[in-house]
Amino acid sequence: MLAASGAALTLALAACTSKDPLAQQANAGDNKNYIAGDGSVTEYAAAVRTAPVDFTGKLFDGATVDAANFPGGVTILNFWYAACAPCRLEAPDLQALYTEFSAQGVKFYGVNVRDEKATAEAFERNFKLTYPSIIDKDGGVLLALSKVVPPQAVPTTLVLDKQGRVSARILGTAEKGTLKALITSALAEQ
Structure with missing residues (x-):
């Protein structure tokens, strides 16, 4: 009887999700009801930049990241989550740029705004990402950065x-050549 009840519940839930428009939309991956960036790039002249960013966060491995340690080198922060189609598109380029620039001391951090640890780690394995990601499901990092420059979309x-x-x-997908030029420019600054 218990097995029959479980099977009936499974069938009922499967029937509900197959007709659920939100589930269908998510499976379609067409970005409806999704605030996607348009790829616009905003550069801030040194004279008008705000104060250094200020936040702490936890990496998926449990280590703590403190933005107070960023000065001295260039740092890249990429806001993402696993089901974000543009995040998937840019992931290989971000890894390639990390590989290219890490020897020059450039730090890369993903800022995962939505996923549980297993989902984020699966994404990182799938795209062979070797730079760490900060867990930001509570929005603490996003909120701290919104005081400086609002990310406004994922990816940013x-x-x-x-x-x-x-x-x-960069709001939206970071084009490899554009991000490389921005990193090179930041490295060249005194």
Whole structure:
């Protein structure tokens, strides 16, 4: 009797989700009801940049990241989550840029705004990402950065200068050549 009840419940739930428009939309991956960035790039002149970013966060491995340690080098923050189609699109380019620039001291951090640890780690394995990600399901990092420059969409990529200030923001998919130029520019600053 218990097995029959469980089977009936499974069938009922499957029937509900197959007709659920939100589930169908999520499976379609067409980004409806999704605030996608348009790929616009904003660069901030050194003279008008705000104070260094200020936040702490936990990485998926349990380590703590403190933005107070960012000054001295260029840092890239990429806001993402696993089901975000543009995040999937840009992931290989972010990894390639991390590989290219890490020897020059450029730090990369993903800022995962939605996923549980297992989902985020599966995404990182799938795309062979080797830079760490901050858990931000509570929105603490997002809120702290909104005081400086609002990310406004996922994905958003921020380039922090050697003083820990936002020097550039990309809303939407970070094109590899564009992000490379922004990193190179930030590295060249005194």
